[in-house]
Amino acid sequence: MELDTPTLLLDRNKLDQNLEEMSRFAVENNVRLRPHIKTHKSVNIAKLQLQAGAVGITCAKIGEAEVMAAAGIKDILIAYPISADLKIQRLRKLLENNVDLKVSVDSLEQLKSLQKGLEDTPFMLEVWIKVNSGLNRCGVEPGNEVVELAQAIVFLSKLRLGGVFTHAGHSYAAKSSEEIQRIGLEEAKAVVESAEACEKVGIPVPIRSVGSTPTYKFAGKVKGINEIRPGNAVFFDAIQAGLGVSNLERCAVTVLGGVAGVYKNRIVFDTGSKTLCLDKGAHGNNTVNGFGHVIHHPEVTIERLSEEHGVGIFDETTSLTLKDKVQIIPNHVCTVVNQFNEYIVHDGSKVIDVWNIDARGMIK
Structure with missing residues (x-):
C-alpha cells in the first residue's frame, strides 16, 4: 500500500508497549489510571486504555467528552474549569445521557454558575477541585483555599466533591531528571496535603489525582495519591525524549x-x-x-x-x-x-x- 504524504503513522507495537507500561505502573502502585485523551483524540485508543485497566478518561474540552460519550465511554473527567452558560447546557446534555461526569472547579463564582445551571434538573454534578502545584495556570492554592472551596461545595444542592487534582505541566521546563522528580513530589504534596486539610474539617475527598507524563511515576508513588492521569505517555515524542522521560x-x-x-x-x-x-x-x-x-x-x-x-x-x-x-x-x-x-x-x-x-x- 503506497501512502501519500504527509500522513500520520501509528506503530501498533509501540502503542501497545506504552499502554502496558502505564497500566503496569498503576497496578504495581495501587493507583487508578485515568489517562488524558487530548493526546490521541481517538475512540479506538481510549477503549484500548479502558481494556488495559483504566477506570475512565480525562478530557480537556467538552467537545472531546461529547465525542467519547457518544462512543459509549461514560466515566469522564473534564479537567478544565467550566462556567459559561452555553457550556453548562452541554454539561446538562451529557448528564441526561447518563455520563458519569466530573468537572474541574477552582472558584466560588464558577460554583455559583454550575449550581444555577443545574437547579432545574434532577442531576447532581461531581466536581474536582483543581490545585495549583506550580504551573501557575488554573487552580486554587493548596491548603486553605482548597478547604474554603470544599466548604462551599458542601452547601450546594447540585454539586458534590469527588476529588482534588493537579497538573504539573511546569515539569516540561525542567532541566534535569532530578528536577522532574522534585516537581513530581511537590505535585503530590499539594494534592495530598489539600485533601487531608479538607478531611480534618470533616469533608471527605475520595480521589487524589495527579497528572503529567514526566512526573506521574514520581507523584504516583507518594502515599495518599490514588489516581494518575498521564496523556502524552501513550505515544511519547521528541520533547519527552529531550526531557529524558523516554527515548x-x-x-x-x-x-x-x-x-x-x-x-x-x-x-x-x-x-x-x-x-x-x-x-x-x-x-x-x-x-x-x-x-x-x-x-x-x-x-x-x-x-x-x-x-x-x-x-x-x-x-x-x-x-x-x-x-x-x-x-x-x-x-x-x-x-x-x-x-x-x-x-x-x-x-x-x-x-x-x-x-x-x-x-x-x-x-x-
Whole structure:
C-alpha cells in the first residue's frame, strides 16, 4: 500500500508497549489510571486504555467528552474549569445521557454558575477541585483555599466533591531528571496535603489525582495519591525524549513526509507548520533541535517551517533525493495529531488498519 504524504503513522507495537507500561505502573502502585485523551483524540485508543485497566478518561474540552460519550465511554473527567452558560447546557446534555461526569472547579463564582445551571434538573454534578502545584495556570492554592472551596461545595444542592487534582505541566521546563522528580513530589504534596486539610474539617475527598507524563511515576508513588492521569505517555515524542522521560525509539507516532526539493545547502519536505506545528519545547524549555527528528537522517535538521514547507539544513551532504519519503518524530505529538483526520496503523513493516482521530478539532 503506497501512502501519500504527509500522513500520520501509528506503530501498533509501540502503542501497545506504552499502554502496558502505564497500566503496569498503576497496578504495581495501587493507583487508578485515568489517562488524558487530548493526546490521541481517538475512540479506538481510549477503549484500548479502558481494556488495559483504566477506570475512565480525562478530557480537556467538552467537545472531546461529547465525542467519547457518544462512543459509549461514560466515566469522564473534564479537567478544565467550566462556567459559561452555553457550556453548562452541554454539561446538562451529557448528564441526561447518563455520563458519569466530573468537572474541574477552582472558584466560588464558577460554583455559583454550575449550581444555577443545574437547579432545574434532577442531576447532581461531581466536581474536582483543581490545585495549583506550580504551573501557575488554573487552580486554587493548596491548603486553605482548597478547604474554603470544599466548604462551599458542601452547601450546594447540585454539586458534590469527588476529588482534588493537579497538573504539573511546569515539569516540561525542567532541566534535569532530578528536577522532574522534585516537581513530581511537590505535585503530590499539594494534592495530598489539600485533601487531608479538607478531611480534618470533616469533608471527605475520595480521589487524589495527579497528572503529567514526566512526573506521574514520581507523584504516583507518594502515599495518599490514588489516581494518575498521564496523556502524552501513550505515544511519547521528541520533547519527552529531550526531557529524558523516554527515548526516540519508544515514540509511537511519526509523520510520513516527502522530499519536495533538494538544493545546495537545504532540503525541503512537504511537512510545514500545518503538519509539524511550531513547538520546540514547553513552558520555556527548548528540549529539541529543530522542528522534528528525521529518522535515519541525523545529518538533517528541520530548521524552519512555513505553512506547507519544512526546510532542513544538512552538514556537507545528505543521501536524500527528490521524491524520497522520510518518517519524522514530532516535537509535540498532541498538537500534530490534531492536524490529521486519521492514523495509518502499522506493525513496523506493513499497514494493518486505519483509525479515525474522532475528536480532532474539538476545541470548544
